[in-house]
Structure formats: structure tokens, C-alpha cells
Amino acid sequence: xQDAIDESSRVDAAAGRPTSMRVLVIEDDRETAQFLQKxxxxxxxxxxxxxxxxxxxxxxxxxxYDVLIVDRMLPxxxxxxxxxxxxxxxxxxxxxxxxxxxxxxxxxxGLRAGGDDYLTKPYAYTELLARIExxxxxxxxxxxxxxxxxxxxxxxxxxxxxxRGGEPIILQPREYRLLxxxxxxxxQVVTRTMLLENVWDxxxxxxxxxxxxxxxxxxxxxxxxxxxxxxxxxRGAGYMVRDGAG
Amino acid sequence: xxxxxxxxxxxxxxxxxxxxxxxxxAFLITAAGIVGFLFWQTNNLLTEQVLSGLxxxxxxxRHIEAAAGSASVAEAVKARARPEGPGLYFFxxxxxxxxxxxxxxxxxxxxxxxxxxxxxxxxxxxxxLAVALPVLFPDGTRLLVGRDIEEQRVFANRxxxxxxxxxxxxxVAGLAGGLGAGRLLLNRIDQINAASRSIMAGDLxxxxxxxxSNDELDGLAQNLNMMLDRIEQLMSGLxxxxxxxxxxxxxxxxxxxxxxxxxxxxxxxxxxxRAGLERIIEEADELIKTFNAxxxxxxxxxxxxxxxxxxxxxxxxxxxxxxxxxxVSDEQGLExxxxxxxxxxxxxxxxxxxxxxxxxxxxxIKYGRPDAAGGAGKISVSLRPLNHVVEIIVADRxxxxxxxxxxxxxxxxVRLEASRTKPGTxxxxxxxxxxxxxxxxxxxxxxxxxxxxxVLVLPLARQGTSx
Numbered sequence: 001x002q003d004a005i006d007e008s009s010r011v012d013a014a015a016g017r018p019t020s021m022r023v024l025v026i027e028d029d030r031e032t033a034q035f036l037q038k039x040x041x042x043x044x045x046x047x048x049x050x051x052x053x054x055x056x057x058x059x060x061x062x063x064x065y066d067v068l069i070v071d072r073m074l075p076x077x078x079x080x081x082x083x084x085x086x087x088x089x090x091x092x093x094x095x096x097x098x099x100x101x102x103x104x105x106x107x108x109x110g111l112r113a114g115g116d117d118y119l120t121k122p123y124a125y126t127e128l129l130a131r132i133e134x135x136x137x138x139x140x141x142x143x144x145x146x147x148x149x150x151x152x153x154x155x156x157x158x159x160x161x162x163x164r165g166g167e168p169i170i171l172q173p174r175e176y177r178l179l180x181x182x183x184x185x186x187x188q189v190v191t192r193t194m195l196l197e198n199v200w201d202x203x204x205x206x207x208x209x210x211x212x213x214x215x216x217x218x219x220x221x222x223x224x225x226x227x228x229x230x231x232x233x234x235r236g237a238g239y240m241v242r243d244g245a246g
Numbered sequence: 247x248x249x250x251x252x253x254x255x256x257x258x259x260x261x262x263x264x265x266x267x268x269x270x271x272a273f274l275i276t277a278a279g280i281v282g283f284l285f286w287q288t289n290n291l292l293t294e295q296v297l298s299g300l301x302x303x304x305x306x307x308r309h310i311e312a313a314a315g316s317a318s319v320a321e322a323v324k325a326r327a328r329p330e331g332p333g334l335y336f337f338x339x340x341x342x343x344x345x346x347x348x349x350x351x352x353x354x355x356x357x358x359x360x361x362x363x364x365x366x367x368x369x370x371x372x373x374x375l376a377v378a379l380p381v382l383f384p385d386g387t388r389l390l391v392g393r394d395i396e397e398q399r400v401f402a403n404r405x406x407x408x409x410x411x412x413x414x415x416x417x418v419a420g421l422a423g424g425l426g427a428g429r430l431l432l433n434r435i436d437q438i439n440a441a442s443r444s445i446m447a448g449d450l451x452x453x454x455x456x457x458x459s460n461d462e463l464d465g466l467a468q469n470l471n472m473m474l475d476r477i478e479q480l481m482s483g484l485x486x487x488x489x490x491x492x493x494x495x496x497x498x499x500x501x502x503x504x505x506x507x508x509x510x511x512x513x514x515x516x517x518x519x520r521a522g523l524e525r526i527i528e529e530a531d532e533l534i535k536t537f538n539a540x541x542x543x544x545x546x547x548x549x550x551x552x553x554x555x556x557x558x559x560x561x562x563x564x565x566x567x568x569x570x571x572x573x574v575s576d577e578q579g580l581e582x583x584x585x586x587x588x589x590x591x592x593x594x595x596x597x598x599x600x601x602x603x604x605x606x607x608x609x610x611i612k613y614g615r616p617d618a619a620g621g622a623g624k625i626s627v628s629l630r631p632l633n634h635v636v637e638i639i640v641a642d643r644x645x646x647x648x649x650x651x652x653x654x655x656x657x658x659x660v661r662l663e664a665s666r667t668k669p670g671t672x673x674x675x676x677x678x679x680x681x682x683x684x685x686x687x688x689x690x691x692x693x694x695x696x697x698x699x700x701v702l703v704l705p706l707a708r709q710g711t712s713x
Contacts, residue, residue: 103545104597105554122534124527174569200570204601205535207608207674213573236524 021066021136023047026056026082027098028074036069039125053077060086065093067132072099072110080113087114094135096128104203126237130189137185148183151243153222153230155183164222174199175218182231182241191238215239261432266424270417277416281409289402293377296393300361300379303333303391307381316387320346323389330368334376334392340385349390356380356390363395375399434463438470450478486657494536494672502529539673546598546680554595560704561588561629563596564638567603568627575611580623582607590631592704594685599704602681605674606640606700614642614697635687635703643697652691678702 023040025047027033033049040047048065050056053074060068060082068086072079083095097115099106110118117131148155152165160176162169171179178199182190192211196202215231223229232240311319320337327335327348335347342352353364361379368374378392434457441454453474454467509522568584575582592599610625623643630637647655656679678700679689687704 103542104595120538124531200566202570202600202604203597204604205538206570206604208574208611210571210574213577214570217573 019136021045021132022064023067023069023132024050024056024060024065025069026050026053026060026074026079027069027071028052029071036125036128039129043129051075053079053082057082057085060093061089061091063091063093066136068093068095069128069132070095070097070115072097072101080110080115083114094132096132096135098123098128107203124237126189127191127193130191130194130238133188134185134190134194137188145184148180148186150183150186150241151228151230153183153241155180162222164226169221171218171221174214175221178214178218179222179241182239186241189234189237189240194238261428263425263428266421266428269424270420273420274413274417278409278413285402285405285409289398292398293395296377296395296398297379300377300391300393304379304381307389307391308383311383316383316385319383319387319389323347332394334366334378334390334394336390336392338388340387342388345387347390349392352390353378364392368394431463438463438467442470445474450474450481491540494540495533498529498533498536502526502533505529536673539677543673543676543680546677546684549684555593556596557591557593558596559588560590560592560599560636560638561586563600564603564627564629567600568607571604571607571611575607575625578611578615578623580611580614580625582611582625582627585626585628587629590636590706592636592706594704595681598681598684602678602702603638603640605678606638606702609674609700610640610642610644610698614644616643616645616696631706635705638702638704639699640702641694641697641699643694646693646696646698647691649693655691656689675700 023045025033025036025040027036027049028051030051033051037047037049048059050059054076056068056070056074057077059065070079070082074082077085079097079099083097086093086095094116095114096117096119097110097113098119098121099110100121107118107120116135119128119131146157148157154163155176156162157180162171162176162179178195181195181199195211195215196206215233219229219231223231228243230241230243232242234240307319307322310322323335323337323346326333327346329348331348334349336344336349336352337346338352339345344351349366353366355364356362356378359380359382361377363375363377365373366376374394374396376392376394376396378390381389381391383389438454441452445452453471456464456467458464505522505526509519509526512518512522564586565584568582568586572582607625607627614625615623625640625642628639628641630639655675657676675689675691682689682702682704685704687702690701690703692699692701
């Protein structure tokens with residue numbers, strides 16, 4: 001476990017680069033695994049590889065990892081069994097399950113087995129990165145955070161009130177939840193699919209740029225008339241709420 | 247193998263021959279049993295009659311001997327023994343010499359104590375069958391009392407011949423009749439077989455001929471023909487589906503390839519390559535989306551709902567989806583009106599129903615813009631609960647879909663021409679109709695005069711049933 005992150009260090013993290021993570025990739029396809037290892041390293045994270053379920057399980061049981069990426073179909077021991085065994089053994093490390101099976105039912109099975117998130121192959125690396133970075137944050141119990149602060153933007157989770165520079169901002173309920181999710185993951189990329197799944201609980205491709213329109217509406221409420229934009233578009237990946245342009 | 251052998255082999259393997267042979271065999275065995283029993287009973291009765299006659303006579307002779315001695319026995323034998331009569335006698339003294347009787351000598355078969363059948367010669371060359379009982383008198387003389395049973399033997403022989411002849415005739419006639427009837431049946435089956443073979447060889451348009459007799463075979467042929475109709479439908483459906491898939495995946499694949507080739511050919515600096523690669527990734531993402539949509543439709547077509555359904559408020563689900571799309575329609579200058587209250591509650595797969603409703607609204611936003619410039623675009627979303635079903639109605643004021651294309655638009659993997667120029671997979675309506683089918687519902691496309699009115703009909707939740 002990392003040191004407990006308090007509110008101020010969260011903002012610090014948001015200002016700079018995300019903290020480095022130690023990731024275990026349990027994936028039997030060597031090329032995919034090495035691509036992930038290389039990409040994670042370039043993103044500033046360290047990744048270990050395991051080629052089958054048994055090796056993966058024994059490595060994961062050491063508990064030194066911040067996030068596990070587990071393929072569903074593995075030799076010797078399948079991915080869901082690995083996750084189940086880990087959870088039974090009291091290992092709480094966040095798990096992202098990768099699978100070629102993309103039905104909502106498959107997803108439900110994956111999450112029921114103890115996975116924290118589920119990603120269908122083929123996926124974009126940026127999507128995977130955004131998701132594991134969001135997962136590593138889960139180590140902090142959400143319920144205890146009563147307030148999100150990014151720059152001069154404040155979201156009060158108790159009164160459901162949002163202010164920027166002390167000025168109240170009126171948001172629709174869905175806009176409030178959108179901003180809440182973005183601020184919870186402040187400093188990190190949040191993809192459109194993550195927003196779709198977590199804010200709306202929809203697990204389909206809306207085909208049009210619905211999410212972009214929702215975000216630009218929200219942006220017009222929180223960034224308009226302010227000199228420094230907080231809600232940024234990350235090209236080819238998604239969105240990020242962050243204090244400072246750099 | 248000779249021709250005869252082959253004929254024999256094919257006759258033996260043919261069903262009618264085997265059936266005829268089997269039934270004839272069963273019939274013959276039963277008949278032989280009955281006739282044999284009758285014969286045996288008759289024979290027994292006749293033999294018993296002869297024997298009881300003999301026994302009575304033996305008794306009589308004993309009485310004569312006891313009363314008047316063996317000399318009077320010899321007198322009695324002389325009186326009874328006529329040369330050609332049925333009664334046969336042989337009376338011998340202690341040494342075995344003949345004293346009286348019409349048998350010339352003691353038959354060698356009866357030299358011992360017991361009686362039985364024997365053969366004797368009445369006239370030269372006239373061998374006959376007889377039966378006799380021996381009597382040994384106390385003074386050592388010996389009498390044999392017999393009866394000629396040659397006529398019974400001849401009768402029995404004739405009976406046997408008649409039976410054998412009858413049975414052979416019966417076997418031949420039965421077999422021939424069975425084979426003939428079987429042949430008729432076999433001819434019909436051969437016709438069906440021949441038709442099936444040419445159909446298996448690939449001619450799916452051929453049908454099994456009907457005899458018009460309305461019998462079981464005609465019924466079989468009719469059922470086969472109906473099955474063939476269904477297979478032909480499925481085959482053409484499959485061909486259409488694979489054509490559509492090929493078309494929908496080939497076009498973006500060749501676009502992807504062209505872009506890669508163009509990037510490579512045009513060369514340029516790092517930025518040019520980067521831009522090219524980014525466009526290729528975009529193209530690949532689109533391809534993956536289309537592929538996923540197809541996979542989902544295919545799975546829905548094949549799938550069952552078990553275990554994935556839950557009860558939820560359809561009204562609030564439809565409102566949420568409409569609210570989700572509201573900013574987009576607003577941005578497109580379309581007015582989205584949602585006239586949906588709470589309820590009804592239905593039992594269904596919530597995710598799939600959300601997706602179906604989303605696809606309908608997405609379609610309305612993409613294609614619902616009026617043709618005439620300046621015409622106000624309006625999309626209305628409403629719910630209409632009926633007796634056993636609930637209708638989700640999404641209507642727009644766009645150009646609509648022509649009556650001819652409406653049915654096609656709901657088919658699997660069909661993209662109407664208009665959808666190829668807009669973003670998205672173009673499989674939205676296919677998916678809606680797959681979701682409807684999975685829930686035992688339907689989709690209707692109607693004329694909104696002007697525009698399109700898409701109606702998704704889902705069954706209402708009933709007590710105690712799930713979907």
C-alpha cells in the first residue's frame with residue numbers, strides 16, 4: 001500500500017505527473033505483454049510480466065503491486081480464478097481484467113469475480129493507461145473525501161455545491177456527477193468510455209460525439225469567464241481536470 | 247460376383263424383401279405348429295382306437311385259454327384269421343412252431359416280450375405296416391394279436407405331402423406378394439432418395455415429387471419439401487448476411503490499407519508520418535466498432551436472455567437516454583421533446599434496452615433533419631403502454647425511409663445507403679431489431695408524414711415470468 005494520499009498531495013499529484021506505479025501484467029501473448037511493459041515504462045511505470053495464471057498468482061500474492069492487469073484466458077489457471085483466489089486470500093490490489101469477450105454479461109462476471117474494471121480487446125493503450133491510473137487511486141476510500149479541490153474550483157460532496165473563485169456555479173444533476181468524476185480523477189486522463197460507464201452507466205458505443213458535447217457544456221459553465229482553464233481535452237485520449245496548463 | 251449373387255445381396259438388403267420374408271416365416275411357423283398338433287392328435291386317436299381293440303381281444307383270448315386251454319385258443323385263431331383281413335394272428339407252441347394264424351412267421355421286430363409295430367408281407371411284394379400285442383400263456387404257448395395299419399400310414403403320408411406342398415406354395419406366394427408390395431413402396435422411396443441426392447449435390451431448388459395419394463409417404467415428402475424451403479430461406483439469408491459483412495468490413499479495410507500506403511508513398515517528415523498513423527488508428531478504431539456491433543447483433547440473434555434480465559422502470563430509462571442525447575440534438579439545431587412519465591415496469595435486459603433506445607434516438611438525430619433548408623427539425627420520444635406490450639416511439643421530421651427500404655433496414659447487418667456517409671456503424675436499426683427479437687418484441691418503421699416513426703414494441707412484465 002502506498003502512503004495515504006491526503007487532499008493536498010492529491011492536488012500536487014494533479015499538478016505534476018501521476019505517481020509511478022508498479023504493475024503486474026498477467027498475459028500469455030508475449031508480444032502484447034512486451035508492448036504493455038514497454039508502453040508502461042514510457043509512461044513512467046514499472047511493469048513485471050507473468051505468462052500464465054499460476055506464475056501470475058504467486059507473484060500477485062506478494063502484494064507489492066499497485067495494479068494488476070489480468071487477461072481472462074490464461075494457460076494453467078484462467079484469469080477469473082486468479083482474481084477469485086487473490087480476493088479469497090485477502091489481497092486487495094486493484095485488478096483490471098482484459099478480455100476478448102465483450103458482452104455486458106461477461107463484464108458482470110468479471111467484476112463479480114473480484115475485478116475492479118474490465119476492458120475489452122482490442123483496446124487503445126491510452127484507454128488502458130487511464131483506467132489503471134484511475135484504479136490505483138481507489139486505494140483511498142472515496143466516501144471519506146468530502147471535498148474535491150482543483151485550483152480555485154471546489155466541489156463540496158456534502159452540500160452538492162460547486163464554486164469557482166468563491167462564485168457559485170449552478171449545475172444540472174448529471175453535470176454535477178460528470179464534474180465529480182473528473183475531479184475525483186484530477187490530474188489523470190479520463191477517457192470517453194470511462195465517463196460513459198461511470199457517469200451514465202452505459203456500456204455501449206453511442207456512435208456520435210455525445211460525451212464531447214456534454215463535456216463542452218460543462219466546460220462552458222466552469223471555465224467560461226475564467227482566465228485559467230481547468231478542464232482540458234487530451235488529444236486522442238480523453239479529458240483531464242488539472243490546475244495549470246503544463 | 248455374379249449377377250445372381252448381386253441380385254440376391256441387393257434383395258436381402260432391401261427392406262421389403264426382409265419384411266416379407268420375416269412375416270412369411272412367422273406365418274409358416276404358426277401354421278406348421280397348428281397343423282402338426284392336429285396331425286399328432288389325429289394319429290394318437292387312431293392308434294389308441296387300434297390298441298384298445300387289440301387289448302380287448304387279448305383279454306378275450308386269455309379268458310378262452312383259462313376256460314378251455316390252449317387248444318381252444320388255436321380254434322379261435324383259426325376261426326378269426328382270414329387271409330386278407332385286418333386282424334393278424336400268430337399262435338406258436340412252446341418251441342415257437344406255428345400252430346395257427348394268418349401270419350407266416352413271428353416278425354423279427356417282436357421276438358421279445360413287448361408289443362409294437364412291425365412290417366409283414368401280405369402278398370409277394372406287398373409290404374405292410376401292422377401293430378401287435380403278444381400274449382404268453384401259462385402252458386408256454388404264445389399268441390400274437392395284431393392289426394394291419396397300412397391304410398393309416400398311407401393316409402398320414404398323403405397328409406404330410408399335402409402339407410409340405412401347401413406350405414411351399416404359401417411361402418412362394420407370400421414372398422412374391424410381399425416383394426411386389428414392397429417394390430411399389432421402394433419405388434416411391436427411391437424417388438425421394440434420388441431427389442434428396444440431387445439436392446445434396448447442391449441444387450437447392452429441387453423438390454421431392456408427390457404421388458398425390460395423400461398417404462404417409464406423401465406426408466413425408468411434403469415435410470421434406472417444407473424443410474427444404476426453410477433451408478433455402480436460411481441459406482439465402484446467410485448469403486445476404488455474409489455479403490453485407492464482407493461489404494461493410496472490406497470498404498473500411500481497403501480505406502485503411504490505402505491510407506497506410508499513401509502515408510508511406512508520400513514520405514515527408516516525422517509529423518507527416520505521425521498524422522498518417524493517427525488517421526490509420528482512427529480508421530482501425532472505426533473498423534473495430536463496426537466489428538463489435540456485428541458481433542453483438544450475431545450474439546443477440548443466437549443468444550438467450552436467461553439470467554441477464556431485471557425489473558426496471560422503462561419510463562425513467564427512456565427519459566435518461568433522451569436526456570443523454572439532448573445536448574447533441576440541441577447542438578444540431580433539432581428540438582427533442584420527451585413526453586414520458588414514470589412506468590411501466592418491465593422485465594428485460596436493461597443494458598440492451600438502453601442501447602436500443604439510444605440507437606433509435608441517435609438515428610433520429612443523424613437522419614431527422616428536414617430536407618428543406620430552414621425547416622424546423624423536431625424529434626419526439628414517447629411511450630405508449632397497451633394491453634400486453636409497451637411501445638417506445640421515436641419520431642422525426644426528416645426525409646424518412648422509403649416504404650421499400652423499411653423492411654430491409656431492420657434486417658441483420660443491413661446498412662442503407664444513407665448511413666454510409668454518416669459516422670457510426672450504420673448497424674443501429676439491425677441492433678434494435680435484434681434486441682426486440684431477443685425480448686420477444688418487434689420493431690416497426692412507419693411514415694411520420696414527413697419523417698420516420700420508429701416503434702420498438704416490448705412485452706410488458708407479467709407476474710411470475712421473466713421476459
